Amino acid sequence: MDQLATTSPPFCKLNTDESRLRETGLASAGGVVRDYLGAFIQGFSVNIGLVSIFLTELWGCREGLILCGSKGLKHLVVEMDSSSAVQVIKGLKEHDSLATVLISDIRRLRAEFDSIIFQHIFCEGNSAADFLAEIGHNLSVGTTVYDSPPPGLNFFLKRDMMGVAFLRH
Structure with missing residues (x-):
C-alpha cells in the first residue's frame, strides 16, 4: 500500500480472487x-456455480468494479493473481467467446473511473481476496x-499489507 499512499490523487485498491x-x-x-x-472499505463474496476458473476470475473483477463504482471511488488499482485475466482486460491477449460478456462489462465499468490500473499480483499477496472467495462456497448463489x-x-x-508470504492450500 505504501506506493499508493504517495500517489496523487490517492488510489484505493481492489483485490479479487x-x-x-x-x-x-x-x-x-x-x-x-x-x-x-490499507484500511478495509468493503468486501464481497459471490457464489457463482459451475463455470471455469478463468470466467470466475473475470466475474470477481466485474463484481468488485460494480462495488467500487457504487462507493463512488474514482481512482483504483485492481490486483488479480491471474495474469491471463489481466492481459485480456488490458486487451493484450485474446479471449474465448464465453468471456465476451464479462470482458465487455469490465471494460464498460472501467470507463466510470477517473483512473484505473489493472495489475497482476502473486497469489501469496492476495490472501484476503482468496479468503473471501472461499467463503462464497458456503453462501447462497449471488453476491x-x-x-x-x-x-x-x-x-x-x-x-x-505486510507482504508476508505463506503456502496456500
Whole structure:
C-alpha cells in the first residue's frame, strides 16, 4: 500500500480472487476494497456455480468494479493473481467467446473511473481476496457484500499489507 499512499490523487485498491471446488467444479469469487493506507472499505463474496476458473476470475473483477463504482471511488488499482485475466482486460491477449460478456462489462465499468490500473499480483499477496472467495462456497448463489470484515479476514488483511508470504492450500 505504501506506493499508493504517495500517489496523487490517492488510489484505493481492489483485490479479487477465485475459488473452485475440485470435487464439484463449483466456483466462487471474492474481493476486498481498501483505501490508500490499507484500511478495509468493503468486501464481497459471490457464489457463482459451475463455470471455469478463468470466467470466475473475470466475474470477481466485474463484481468488485460494480462495488467500487457504487462507493463512488474514482481512482483504483485492481490486483488479480491471474495474469491471463489481466492481459485480456488490458486487451493484450485474446479471449474465448464465453468471456465476451464479462470482458465487455469490465471494460464498460472501467470507463466510470477517473483512473484505473489493472495489475497482476502473486497469489501469496492476495490472501484476503482468496479468503473471501472461499467463503462464497458456503453462501447462497449471488453476491454478499461486507461493510465490515467478516470473522477471520483481519488476519489476512494484515498479512497482505505486510507482504508476508505463506503456502496456500
